[in-house]
Amino acid sequence: MDPKLRRMASSFVALLLLLEQGMFSSFPPPSGPLDRVFQYIDLHQDEFVQTLKEWVAVESDSVQPVPRFRQELFRMMAMAADKLQRLGAGVDSVDLGSQQLPDGQSLPIPPVILAQLGNDPKKTTVCFYGHLDVQSAQQDDGWLTDPYTLTEVDGKLYGRGATDNKGPVLAWINAVSTFRALEQDLPVNIKFILEGMEEAGSVALEELIRKEKDRFFSSVDYLVISDNLWLSRKKPALTYGTRGNSYFMVEVKCRDQDLHSGTFGGILNEPMADLVALLGSLVDSSGHILIPGIYDQVAPITEEEKKMYEAIDLDLEQYQNSSQVEKFLFDTKEEILMHLWRYPSLSIHGIEGAFDEPGIKTVIPGRVTGKFSIRLVPHMNMSVVEKQVKQHLEDVFSKRNSSNQMAISMVVGVQPWIANINDTQYLAAKRAIRTVFGTEPDMIQDGSSIPIAKIFQDIIQKSVMMLPLGAVDDGEHSQNEKINRWNYIEGSKLFAAFFLEMAKLH
């Protein structure tokens, strides 16, 4: 096709997509360098989708520890390294040795890519974190298309890793490559840290970050992660916090062997009765945690925060419908989101050693372990929480005068992460979102624990931002994972606009 015609056709398609997504608004068309950048991205969108297709075709499953998938992971990392090299980046594929599995098997860990484009001391340096491994997927799990063949249906690009996280990583690369192709100076120095073990717990990554703190990361000013989702199908979001988690085990023991209720029932303190009382003392039916002092360090709510919650786009009815929960503890959008993001919550997960099979068995379990965890928020201190939990359970237990033994341990601790939304990169991202999407972003947090942001914040001690591209219904980790073509392409523009805004604000 005549290039001019093709350009027109492509702009028309882009306009249709905008209309379809309900994003038709009166925001002014971009001018200056961004104009050419956006046109280039629109014109080359099929190429960008083709590259995503090639990346999705690599079965880079890090969850199943088998040699075949490890080979695929190595191939994936090599493809990414090659792509970055061809863009002119300096690329270092850092060998992380091997991983010892519980069954004695040893598997090589895919390398982490550290890459750099531009080294101008006058420019700010932004480092992008992403991962190229995926969760397991098989068509018979309930996929409508082959998970490793990127398939477009109604503007949705289905494939494992499309949104988590290959699409967003490529969107960042697309933005960089557009500046290169147009021979426009990159507005910022760019660094990449790409790993291949995120879905398996980022094996060996923290150690590497510590080692590179004064080398690779010494020149980094800002860190960007794009590995979560919007809260909405249409409205972009910026993420500024994640909850932490502290996980507890409480064991109550009479003896190692189980007992029979006909022989012993009535003459001893039963471990299950003690444990049920302990677990029952943790949280009331309104979701309020009953451990004394637990709320003391929770940051008070500010007026600014309240306004941010009011502005968030959440269809409560749809949210409730898709959750298939009859009724939540709270009725308003604000209360629900605050209790997911900025208040602690306590969940009881299970009891090990209890009789949990169908049918009848008159057993008295001799030793049982209750498992529960607390989602932590700023400014809760994990070691203080640990003390409060232990003190509370000891008090409850001692009031029962039980002859059993109780032991409490905190087995996992992840700190909460919160960013300063007034940091330069948040302001730049907001401006870029306004330019590309013509709207203010939802300012959101995540109720889950995503350790990487906190790790970067603590070790590198630079501002960390999560700038997601995917829509709420992308189905990360689930069957029929997808990224919308629109999100992928506009996301590439968003990153390009972000580079320019960072340079302006610097």
Ligand SMILES: *[C@@H]1O[C@H](CO)[C@@H](O)[C@H](O)[C@H]1NC(C)=O
């Ligand atoms: C929620 O489900 C009800 C009952 O199935 C339905 O009538 C309603 O339209 C749904 N609302 C949304 C927003 O999906």
Ligand SMILES: *[C@@H]1O[C@H](CO)[C@@H](O)[C@H](O)[C@H]1NC(C)=O
């Ligand atoms: C948490 O509390 C402990 C004990 O009170 C204190 O030593 C520690 O510095 C605190 N940690 C943080 C991160 O505030």
Ligand SMILES: *[C@@H]1O[C@H](CO)[C@@H](O)[C@H](O)[C@H]1NC(C)=O
């Ligand atoms: C536990 O023992 C104390 C002191 O002997 C007694 O006052 C109390 O009532 C007992 N509590 C229970 C629950 O048996």
Ligand SMILES: *[C@@H]1O[C@H](CO)[C@@H](O)[C@H](O)[C@H]1NC(C)=O
């Ligand atoms: C951000 O800046 C605004 C305006 O200067 C100020 O009102 C607000 O308190 C700041 N927020 C934070 C979280 O620092």
